[in-house]
Amino acid sequence: MxxxxxxxxxxxxxxxxxxxxxxxxxxxxxxxxxxxxxxxxAESFKVQSLKTNSGWGYTISKDDKIIIKQTVIPVISDNKSFKTEKEALSVGNLVLQKLKDDLSPTVTKKDLFLLAIKT
Incomplete structure (x- = not known):
């Protein structure tokens, strides 16, 4: 069994x-x-306007460390600052978006034209 x-x-x-x-x-x-x-x-990038002697610029920081400080309008031959804080921040936000998209943060004349930045 x-x-x-x-x-x-x-x-x-x-x-x-x-x-x-x-x-x-x-x-x-x-x-x-x-x-x-x-x-x-959390993306720790931050754009801030920057008052210069002749106008405005912007900084882009990451983790409270400045990685880009732009005091003049890029791409143009003159060393002129942005006329308004709004212009500086609009270009700064464009550069920030390019960084987030893993693109080169360079600004072209076409970018300035599309953002209506007067040079």
Whole structure:
């Protein structure tokens, strides 16, 4: 006569299913945590206007460290500052957007024209 211990088999099967289920939840939790952290990565870039002797300029900082300080209008041959704070900030925001898009932060004459910056 053969006796099968069905209690141990039942326990082992349940344990395996629970471990597999626990692994799925753990993987799901880690994946959600990674997604949350990567999406909530705060961009620490900041554009600020800068008053100069002859007008306005802008600075772009990252983590409170200035990475770009522009006191004159780029691309033009004269060393003139922006006439208004609004002009300086509009060019600064354009440069910031280029940095965020992983593009070269250079400003072209076309950019100045599109932003209606009078040179």
């Amino acid at each position: 053969m006796i099968i211990n069905s209690t141990n088999r039942f326990f082992w099967t349940k344990l395996q299913k629970n471990l597999i289920l626990a692994n799925k939840y753990t993987i799901f939790f880690i994946l959600c945590l990674f997604l949350f952290v990567s999406c909530n990565k």
